[in-house]
Amino acid sequence: MTEAAVRRRLSPDQRREQILVAAERLFAERPYVDVSTTELAAAAGVARGLLNHYFGDKRALYLEVVRRAALLPALEDVPLPTGSLAERVDAAVHWFLGSITPERATYLTIGAAEGIGDDAEVRAILAGAHDLAAGRVLELVGGDPDDAAARACVRAFGELARGAIREWSRAGTLTREQAHLLLRESLLVIVQGVLPGL
């Protein structure tokens, strides 16, 4: 590849974004250790040292990528639905399923293929993002977002939701309708059969 060897000077924000985009792609398709900083720099069309300049070290860059990927569904806002409980539950499920588009597929690889290893910082990032999404769902279905136990239940439901979405969107073992059915019925019974009994 006869790359443009001319050194161009971008604004820090642009350069930062450029590096993050390249890093997100590489980190998503291969495990952390298999992606070298040399490779990251090449993919971003940048000298290796610049990664350290902008992010400190490789790990910090990685954490930034994880943060952005994890927050994807939680960021978009959705109008609070009205109607019966069944309708609000359906709307919540619809939102969650719809928030996973092909170009957001990176979200699905989160925590799905890594092994053991207790990384406190990564755990905090994921926990925060998942909790945010859980709070959103709890609002949508008309629950109390300040009820710690209820929130924990919905966080656990989030695991079910991500699992179902992976079965549908990656494995192809469920259709979207089947995933929707699974999540709707489960969330409904949680809201009206489990939360009151806590």
Add this chain to the structure above:
Amino acid sequence: MTEAAVRRRLSPDQRREQILVAAERLFAERPYVDVSTTELAAAAGVARGLLNHYFGDKRALYLEVVRRAALLPALEDVPLPTGSLAERVDAAVHWFLGSITPERATYLTIGAAEGIGDDAEVRAILAGAHDLAAGRVLELVGGDPDDAAARACVRAFGELARGAIREWSRAGTLTREQAHLLLRESLLVIVQGVLPGL
């Protein structure tokens, strides 16, 4: 520590086991990259080169540890319960919750705190173990283990189960009874409200 510097010669099986035990501990409490082979060897009381001799490379050792940890609950067998559907569901949930003892806590860190990164081999290991557990649950509740869609639903339920167990056993945000209630009601509605509608 004035370690026993005497070089002792063990049987390959013993040495292998000794290394695996040490590696499981280290890999469980810190991310892969932060655990050096030097450290692994020291923890096992062994020269660094011996790791390569027994496992090939660091990654292979790691995969072996993941494999053992992931298979923990799936390995123990449980008698098929009899009685009503509700009773069988309850028994299945009880088995899953009971399979997570403190000394098996490593199981809970699986896929819970690492970030993104699509590792095909790790994914295959985890998928196999989770599918095994799903098949077990499907048998316990009297479903058809050969129904691909049903199996996918129960695999997704497995995610909920691991999430609930983490909320209970690690975060402490749910009591065991609450986790049990959540899983029982969810599994019940899946078996009788979702699976028939596929």
Add this chain to the structure above:
DNA sequence: TCTGTTATTGGCAGCCTGCCAATAGTAGGG
């Protein structure tokens, strides 16, 4: 055009990993 600012680069030093030849426990035969 020139100059100051700072985005960007290239190379150095240290650590980690995989490999391999050398070493030394240990069992079994004499």
Add this chain to the structure above:
DNA sequence: CCCTACTATTGGCAGGCTGCCAATAACAGA
């Protein structure tokens, strides 16, 4: 009891990767 063959085990070498830092060169403003 000694000695030898087998092989478990070690230590060091070479290559690659990472973090750091001083040198360089775009670009804006005067």
